[in-house]
Amino acid sequence: MPLGGRSSSLSEIDDAIACVVDGTTVGIGGAVTAGHPMALVRALARRGVRDLTVVAPTGGIEVDLLIAAGCVSRIVGSYVGIEAIAGVGPVYRSAIESGRVEVVDLDEAHCVAGLRAAGQGLPFLPWRGGVGTAFPQLNPTLIEFDDPVRGEPLLAIPAIELDVALIYAEVSDCYGNAQPVGTGHMDALLGSAAKQVVIQVDRVVSTEEIRRNPEKTIYWPGSKVVKAPFGTHPYSNGWMTSDEQHLVDFVAAAKGGDETLSEYLRVHVLEPEDNDAYLETVGIRRISSLLI
Amino acid sequence: MEKPSINELFAVLLARDFHAEDRTIMVGANMPMARAAAVMANVTTHPDARISIGLGVQGLGDGGDPPAVHPFLFDPRTMAAEALMFQGRVFDDMHSPDVFFVGGLQVDQRGNLNLFGIPDGEGGWKMRGPGSIALATMSAYCAGYYIVMPSHSTRTFVERVALISALGDATERARLKLPGGGIRMLLSPLGVFDFNDAGDMRLRSLHQGVTLEEVQEATGFELDVPDQVPVTPGPTDEEMQLLRERVDVYGTLA
Structure with a gap:
């Protein structure tokens, strides 16, 4: 028998998201102001794919950014907003009111049931x-x-069947054994509902470290792991709060009109060539102030 | 002491209203006044309750340090808790939530709530809201829920909501065999409301300085108004001290 040799799941960000093409149904993890894989979302917006169906169970500005970049034709989910900063996602709201984007309404629990049905290979699950x-x-x-x-x-x-799930986990080893911090929101359901999973992580760790807490591991065959430290910004992960000021500034830009929104996109999404360049637009002092 | 803000008043009124048998109090997004109410009750009247706030589940009856009311519900600091709230599992436990809180763009005479938005009648949207989050599910199941309306006008208090996110109508709820107990109380910046035996909205009290005429003018349907309408009893100094010094230490409700 030939000797084994495990394949690496590590991937560069643009290679990992190459599976998202025009018309793809893509699920995006996280919840409200926590744990969205923003580095993956920004890379997607930068690439300028079109006609996506975005499944965002409880979404935030990841939805607004993708709509603003012209990537989205349909949103599926239960909520898009930023709590008190924006009761409704500003770009989401104007795109739906103008008819540019279609919305498919679900209750938060419908998202759970529909994703679970997809993972279970069922046509539907009942809900009251x-x-x-x-x-x-x-x-x-x-x-x-x-x-x-x-x-x-x-x-x-x-069933909510996904072509691709984009999710965030704090760590993974190079084989795709990822470990979310805390609850992981609906991310595990998204992963199981998808043909292809892309996992954004803050750190890539050894399998020995993963083995210390195997009960935390989530895994799907063939998943891609992308290292993007602090990549949930402006949203929180397990040890960084949300960047309230950045979110306030984003909402002001979005409500200010096409010019200010385009400027936000140019500075924070389109021009930074990678996650590190994005973090430079935010600044180390701001990032440091968010650590808990 | 500085006059209570409207969200501070909401927090105190909610905390006072929980039932003795409430064991599980869950709070959704964009409801910081409900987060404060749950914590206030847990450290005073409801030591055995478990409160689900953001990513964490707390039981503070043994004198545990209350979690601060952060501007965002899903703050990582809420994970300093005795259990975690798993979004993918929370709906597997639908016998458990006793209390939930909802807000909306519109509420109607029957207690139906709309968080979807206002359709334009041609398949599009005149005004689009954020979506209904878990309103439909939680309002169907929980033992009782509270409606907190951030504004009170003929645009928000309407005869019939454009779209129903949470079914409040007691007659319809019974017909559809919804297991939950329905609406307990509705708070607005003008007063406190509940629903009469016929299921129509009734004025329970007017907040300090608000007149009956003001409420009627701001309401797009005929309210049930009892002969005697008291003034809403305002927060006591003790309640305000607890709220500001132990619960809402960042002044999120101010």
Whole structure:
């Protein structure tokens, strides 16, 4: 028998996201102001792919950035906003109101059920929340039915099948054994619903380090691991808070009109050639002030 | 002591209203007043409750240090907790949440809430909101929920919401066999409200300095107004001290 030799999952950022092409359905991890794989999102926006369906279960400015860069035709999810800083994602709102982007509304729990159905290879999973609401009217893929066991009205939540999942984890080894910090949001569900997973990490560690906490490991065959330290900025990871001022500035730029939004994109997304260059636009003092 | 802000008043009114048997209090995004209320109750009247705030689950009844009310719900500092809130598992435990809080763009006479937005009638949107997050699910299941409306006008208090995110209508909820207990109380910058036996919105009290006429003018339907409408009892010095000195130490609600 030939000797073994394990393949590396490590990838450069642009190689890793090459699997996202025009028309791809891409799920993006994180929740509200935490744990979004922003370095991957910025690289995607920079590349200028078109016509994406973006599945963002509880989204933030990763959705706004991709819409602003012209990459998106459809958004699937339960929320896009920045809490008190912007009750609604500003670019998301204007793109939907102008009809440039279509929205497919789901409840947060529908996102869980739909992603789980995809991972389980099922056409749908049932759910009760949403019965008696506008959900089936707004999103006709949600089908009301009477359950065959107890005869109660339920909704069929169709499988959310993803071409690609982009998620963040704090660490991974070079074989794709990734370990999220904390709860990992819906990221593991996104990974299991996707044909291809790309994982942004702060650090690449040895497999020995991974073995110390094997219960934390998430893994999918063939996943790509991209090192991008502090790459969730302006959102939090496990040891860095969200950058409230940066988010305030982004919202001001987005609400200021095409010119100020284009300027934000130019400075923070389009011109920095990689994650390090992006971090230079933020500045070491700002980054340092966010560490907890 | 400086006059309470409206969010501080909301926090105190919510903290006072929890039921003795409430064991699990969950708070969603963009509801810092509810985060403060949950912590206040947990360190005073509800020592056995578990409160889910951001990424962490806390039980503060043994004198544990309350988590600060951070501007963002999903702050990594909320992970200093006795358990974590897993977004992918939280909906596997639907018998457990007793209390939840919701806000919205519009609320109607029957207690239905809209966080989707206002459709233009031609398949598009006149005004698009953020989406409904988990309103439909949590309002269907939890033992009781609170509505906190950040503004009170004929645009936000309407006869019939354009789209229903959370079904409040008690008659419809019974017909659809929703397991949860429905709306407990509604707070607005003008007053405190609940729903009468017919399921219509009723004025319970007016905040200090607010007149009945003001509320009626700002409401797009006929409110049920009892003969006697008291003034909302404001926060006591003790409540304000607890809120400002132990709970909302960053002044997020100020």
